[in-house]
Amino acid sequence: MLTKDKIILLICLIFLFYIEGFAYEKGKIKPLPPVPIPKDNPMTKEKIELGKKLFFDRRLSGDGTMSCASCHNPEKAFTDGSEISLSYPTTRNLRNAPTLINSAYAKFLFWDGRAKSLEEQAEFPIMSPFEMNQNLDFLEEEIRAVPEYREAFKRVFGQDVNIKLITKAIAAFERTLVSKNAPIDRYLRGDKNALSNEAKKGYQIFKGKGRCIKCHYGAYLSDQKFHALMVPENPKYANEEKFIVTRRYVAKINKYPDYMNVKEDLGRYFNTKKQKDYKAFKTPTLREIAKTAPYMHNGIFKSLDEVIEFFNKGGGKGNKVLKPLNLTEEEKRALKTFLIEALSGEDLDIKPPDIP
Amino acid sequence: MKEFEGKIKLVIKFFPYRYRDYSIIAAEAAVEAWKQGKFQQMHNLLIKNSPRLDRDSLIVYAKKLDMDIEKFIRAIDNQQGASIIERDIKLAKELDIYGTPAFFINGIKVLGVREKSYFKEIILKELENVNKR
Numbered sequence: 001m002l003t004k005d006k007i008i009l010l011i012c013l014i015f016l017f018y019i020e021g022f023a024y025e026k027g028k029i030k031p032l033p034p035v036p037i038p039k040d041n042p043m044t045k046e047k048i049e050l051g052k053k054l055f056f057d058r059r060l061s062g063d064g065t066m067s068c069a070s071c072h073n074p075e076k077a078f079t080d081g082s083e084i085s086l087s088y089p090t091t092r093n094l095r096n097a098p099t100l101i102n103s104a105y106a107k108f109l110f111w112d113g114r115a116k117s118l119e120e121q122a123e124f125p126i127m128s129p130f131e132m133n134q135n136l137d138f139l140e141e142e143i144r145a146v147p148e149y150r151e152a153f154k155r156v157f158g159q160d161v162n163i164k165l166i167t168k169a170i171a172a173f174e175r176t177l178v179s180k181n182a183p184i185d186r187y188l189r190g191d192k193n194a195l196s197n198e199a200k201k202g203y204q205i206f207k208g209k210g211r212c213i214k215c216h217y218g219a220y221l222s223d224q225k226f227h228a229l230m231v232p233e234n235p236k237y238a239n240e241e242k243f244i245v246t247r248r249y250v251a252k253i254n255k256y257p258d259y260m261n262v263k264e265d266l267g268r269y270f271n272t273k274k275q276k277d278y279k280a281f282k283t284p285t286l287r288e289i290a291k292t293a294p295y296m297h298n299g300i301f302k303s304l305d306e307v308i309e310f311f312n313k314g315g316g317k318g319n320k321v322l323k324p325l326n327l328t329e330e331e332k333r334a335l336k337t338f339l340i341e342a343l344s345g346e347d348l349d350i351k352p353p354d355i356p
Numbered sequence: 357m358k359e360f361e362g363k364i365k366l367v368i369k370f371f372p373y374r375y376r377d378y379s380i381i382a383a384e385a386a387v388e389a390w391k392q393g394k395f396q397q398m399h400n401l402l403i404k405n406s407p408r409l410d411r412d413s414l415i416v417y418a419k420k421l422d423m424d425i426e427k428f429i430r431a432i433d434n435q436q437g438a439s440i441i442e443r444d445i446k447l448a449k450e451l452d453i454y455g456t457p458a459f460f461i462n463g464i465k466v467l468g469v470r471e472k473s474y475f476k477e478i479i480l481k482e483l484e485n486v487n488k489r
Contacts, residue, residue, distance in 0.1 A: 058454060063375050065454040070467075086468045089373055089455055236471075302473075352452075 027217025029207075031185040035104040035175050041119060041168045043175060047156045049353070051173030053149075054166055056352045059142050061132035065089060068125070068170065071097040074350040077291035078177060083299025084237055091130040092242035094250055094265065096299040099292045101348065102285055104175040105220040111281045111297040112268040113226060118171035123163065130246045136163045148356035179287050179345030187342065195342055202338025205331050210311075212335075215283045221343070226268045226280035230316025233264055234298040265298065290340040304339055308332050359476075363483060368399065370444040371456050378409035380441070385414040387437025388428050394421045 037043055054060065055068045071085045072078040078100035080086045085097035095111050103109065109121035125131040126139065143149050144161040153161045156169065179185070186194035195203065206212045215223045237243040251259035254270040268277035281297045295301040301310060312332065315322030327335065357366055370386070372379035382402050389398030401417045402409060411432065418428040431437065448454070451465075459466040461475070462482040 070455070073467075075465075080468065082468050082470070086455070090376070 027213055027223065029184065029188065029213070029217060029221060030219040031188040032102070032105070032179060032182075032219050035178055037175065038117065038119070041171060043172050044156065046152070047169055047172045048176055049173075050149075050152045050156050051169035051171065052350075053152075053353050053355055054143075054170050055173050057355050059146075060126050060134055060139060061088065062134045063089060066132050068122075069352065071125075071131070072100045074348065074352075077101060077288055077347075079292050081293070083234060083294050084243070085131075087130050087242075088128075088133040091133075092237070092240065092246055093130050094243070094246045095297050096294065098284060099288055100174050101177045101288050101345075102179055102220060104178060106222075106285070107224040108226075108282055112271050113282050114271050118174050119164070119167045122167035122170045129249070139163065139166070146356050177348060177350070180348065182287065182343060182345035184342040185345075196337070198334050198337040199341040200338075202334035202336070203342065205327065205335045206338055209331065210325055210327060210335050212286075212311075216286050221286040222283040224283065226277055226282055227321050228267070228278060228280040228319060229310075229321055230279060230319035231281070231296045231298065231310075232300060232316055234300045237298070238263075267297065286339060287343050288345065290344050304336050305332075308335060360479060360483075364479060368395075369447065370441045371448050371453065371458070372441065372445075373456065376407070378407070378411075378414075380435075381411060381414065381432055382406075382409040383441050384432045384435055384437045385409075385418065385428070387440050388431035389418070389421065389423065391431070392423050392427070394423055397421050 055072075058064045058067045060067055061070075066086075066088065071080045073080055080097050083096060085093040085095060087093040098111070103118060107116065109115040109118065110124070115121035115124060123136065126134050127136055140161055140163050143166060150161060153159060153165060157165050159165060183194040183199070206216075215225070215227065217223060247262055247265060248259050251262045251266070251270055256262060256266070256270055256273075264279065267279050267281045269275075269279065271277075289295075289304065293302060293304075295304070295307045301307045308327070309332075310316070311322060312325045312327050314324035357364070370383045372383045386395060386398050386402060389395050398417060398421060401420065405413065405417065414432060415425065415429060418425055448458070451460070453467075455467065457467075457469060459470075459475075461478050462485075464478055464482070466475070466478070
């Protein structure tokens with residue numbers, strides 16, 4: 001028979017179990033739903049084709065050497081595979097280029113989340129002096145000067161070329177870049193053979209001891225929030241003159257008062273000036289992660305092994321978000337297998353179109 | 357290169373950035389250095405001293421390398437390397453290359469500045485493929 005003490009102990013144990021279970025199951029991974037389409041930018045085949053041409057068109061850069069595809073290269077899963085993204089000639093970029101695959105599901109774009117839609121996002125790199133370095137008004141005229149483009153804009157939008165329509169077309173193309181047939185989606189829809197046993201084990205670690213799911217959940221595998229994990233500065237760039245110039249510039253245009261002496265990338269704090277955003281960066285999606293190395297906002301980790309080790313040790317020095325995970329070697333291997341095997345869709349076959 | 361001596365060959369092509377004042381004349385200097393058997397040394401000096409690549413600076417570098425200065429000046433002033441430089445620019449465009457540095461390792465395109473380890477991994481894989489054949 002249960003004594004009063006035993007009943008209290010049992011209730012406490014159930015409560016603890018519930019708390020732990022709740023923490024690990026806070027979010028769930030979901031299969032990818034249809035892409036959300038903004039009401040003011042419906043998708044049409046012709047608009048997507050126009051957006052694709054603009055995406056690959058080097059007219060979008062000031063010196064005609066770079067297109068969106070320079071840093072979001074279809075052959076590299078719409079990244080450029082560089083630690084710090086490729087830059088406008090003679091300059092240095094500041095951060096790693098994230099993949100565009102599944103960006104249609106992102107609530108915030110850029111590592112610091114300064115854009116809230118793909119349409120809004122597209123303007124930034126075009127006018128950034130260290131990315132494409134183009135003037136938006138000038139670009140309008142350059143595109144308008146091409147008869148094929150002018151006709152296409154009339155057909156697609158019923159209007160003449162303007163920068164807002166340029167970014168709408170690009171965003172429509174980007175919304176077609178979605179993971180295809182990823183094993184995790186098949187598994188979540190009921191195909192229990194879609195994952196190997198090792199990947200299934202990794203999935204349990206992802207949801208449980210690895211605590212990955214605390215931030216990487218939902219269809220997009222991201223909480224769509226910003227966290228200061230205190231990822232170290234990339235030592236290869238931190239003291240490089242051109243990198244310092246870019247960092248100061250970013251701080252300056254965001255009206256950071258002491259921009260001359262900024263020594264680190266302060267992430268979202270540059271934009272919001274809120275203490276909670278100090279050195280915070282967006283939780284990236286983990287979909288297609290095997291194809292999008294190097295990792296983190298400054299590309300400091302070359303491999304998933306390095307990333308897993310970073311999280312296993314409890315993140316960067318002084319962070320208040322992560323705790324050591326104490327994963328065994330076997331658990332780390334299984335987790336890596338899950339990330340590689342389950343989250344990789346079929347390669348997207350996007351070829352550069354003919355540019356008018 | 358030293359690590360893979362005898363196994364790989366490095367071919368350098370010119371792609372002077374069209375919006376840099378001295379990129380063409382620097383490429384001319386490199387072509388003439390190549391003709392005088394000093395390409396590698398000149399290449400290293402150009403990289404090290406960039407952006408100080410004006411005519412006078414180039415002549416100083418040529419003197420440092422003990423080149424035939426009269427010939428060097430004649431070459432850069434008369435753009436004697438133009439056909440080689442233009443040939444390379446044309447090739448770059450055919451390969452859809454618009455920026456530097458760009459590399460092709462056994463046909464594998466690599467754009468931008470990369471770590472030594474990044475190249476090494478590709479080279480090792482390609483050497484392995486060659487050995488399998």
